[in-house]
Amino acid sequence: MTRQLYDHQHAAIELLRTSLRNGHTRPMLMAPTGFGKTLTAAQIIRNALNRGKKVAFTVPSISLIDQTVEEFGAEGITEIGVMQADHPLTDASKPVQVCSVQSLVKRQFPWVDLVLNDEAHEMHKVIFRWMAERQSIPFIGLSATPWSKGLGRYYDDLLIAATTKDLIERGYLSKFRVFAPSHPDLKGVHTVGGDYHEGELAAAMDKPQLVADVVSTWMRLGENRPTFCFAVNRAHARSLEAEFQHAGITTGYIDAYTEREDRNRIGQAFNAGRVKVVVNVGVLTRGIDWDVRCLILARPTKSEKLFVQIVGRALRTAEGKEDALILDHSDTTLKLGFVTDIHHEHLDTGKPEEGSSARPAKKQKLPTECPAAGCSYVKPAGVHKCAACGFEPVYRKAVETVDGELHQVGGKTRTYTQAEKQRFWSGLLWYVEQKGKSEGWAAHSYKDRFGVWPRGLSARPVEPDIQCRHWVKSRAIAFAKGMEKREHANAA
Structure with a gap:
């Protein structure tokens, strides 16, 4: 039985129809976490099948093949062939082909009338080669973060049916709170390809006091919530796992080499509450719908895409979930802003925008950390009273100062906890x-x-x-x- 579309999903499909009618053949649909991308894609495929068309749906990793087939099957789309090694569902005659980009590199492109390219911001060269060879068929990009540099050279129309902020305000995504309990020293960590050098970053973050602070902060602020912890590399992740285990907290570990069976086993234990924290190295940023209520960011990043993808793991709604808790040990929120502040209206073409003499857009003001001792709550720009501890700085008019000695006078002394x-x-x-x-x-x-x-x-x-x-x-x-x-x- 197929599910009914929400209004933002209907809007997305209508935006696609309008874009294609207006002559665009490479539209990019922005579908933030919680948008319901699979359901929307299933409806697009269903509409194409009803017109006698064949469709290809590409996924960026082999691990997503079976998941995609299962999700489409739940929406009534069962006539599916798979292009991935010697997969048992291999059948080129089926009207829907689910293809891994890795297999597309080695095979002839399927003859279809429409291509849906999932996680299009990853910009796989084989997809662009396919576009060049089959210029007459539409390619629809799907991405929560379509902000990659040069993406606008391949896609010609950015369609925004909803943003993360929209979905939170309408209750489709969870509200969230952010704390910045520690501030890593990243001096000497170079930038490579737009983000921190991984080896240097790992050396800066995998220090005993920082690792210990992650665990002690979770014990103090994490409210015993089911938690994802994002680390820099495998060694850093193992250090965090060991520190959590040492503190008596049941902890799972996942990286790119974790077998699917082991990942599923950890997921079942996590959802059952037997595992409280899952430490991972960048592999739980997509295709995961576990009930995450706290997120630890121990991996600093300059990438808006990675930041939004990571935080998005904690924003799915769930029964009894009032909000998501973000423990940011990376200073990323203070440097990039809240994920709800990150938004782009246009695809990046990799070229200077026309009309460069035009006035640049006003830069978004960044959030700030509450200055009260022991708080670390991150407040929106312009908000003075802390929603976590109630502290509100008192601003005084400038006063004239003269040299002299200070003497204590009567008054209350601050009591510290x-x-x-x-x-x-x-x-x-x-x-x-x-x-x-x-x-x-x-x-x-x-x-x-x-x-x-x-x-x-x-x-x-x-x-x-x-x-x-x-x-x-x-x-x-x-x-x-x-x-x-x-x-x-x-x-x-």
Whole structure:
């Protein structure tokens, strides 16, 4: 029994009809996570079959072949042949051909009247060769993130029936909250092909204090939710897996070499609650509909496409799910913005836009981290009151300053929680371990801040939060100014 289309899916099909009627032969349909791409594609195929047409549907990896066949079968499309090695469903006479791009490289292209190219942003050369050889038939690109550089050289019309923001506002996707609990030092990590150099990035992220912070933060903020954790490479992922296991948290591991049976077994345990966290290396960004309610981003990226694909794994709705929790240990949200802010109205042609003298579009303001100690909630630009802790900075008018001495007057003293003190102390110990500071410096710095010595606290270093960094920086500035003042006094 086929499912009914939602209004945005009807709109997508109507946009496609209009585009093809207007002479476009290479339309690109943007279908964000949660759009219902498979259902929409099934309806497009059904419409073509009703007119006596043959259709090819391409997938970017062999692992998606059987999944696609099963999903189409559930929508009543069963006359399917498969182009992938010696697959048991190989049958060139069937009106629908599900093809892996890997097999297309080695075989003749099927003779069809329409091609649907899934995950079109991956820009496989064999698809472009097919386009060049069969210019008379339409190729429809499908992608949640059709923003690849040069994609507009091959597709001629971007169709946007809905955005991630639209789907969240209408309840088709989950709301989300973001926390930025740690800030990795990526100095010295180069950029290759538009993103961080993987080896250098792994070396920067696979450090004991950062790995430990991922786990301790999840235990503090993760609410015991079913969680995906994205790592940089296999070694980094294994470090994270080991740290979670050491903390007594049942953890699964998946990478590109994980057998399908093992992946299915982990998925079943995850959905049953027997596995709380699944650490992976970039393989759970597509074709996955598990009930993910928390996502750990331990893999910094400059790629909007990768960022949106990753966060999208946590945005599917589920029974009893009020929102998704994003624990961003990569600073990616602070650098790229929320996934709902990332949007492009045009395909990239790889060339300067015509009318370059036109005024450039205003750049989206980036979100900010709550400055309250121990919070780390990420707020939208322009929002002053933190929705997580309620902190709201008080802005004062500029005042005139004069030299003089400060004396304490009456008033309430800020009371700090044990967790806030521990986080500050752990941050100071990070400076001892990473920056060569002495333990005496750390102890005296703690006493300067809180008025007592750091007794009864854990001696585990953790990368400092923004409050600790600002405090240490302010002390260094004050010390430098004091030295400068004394030098001037001695010179006089």
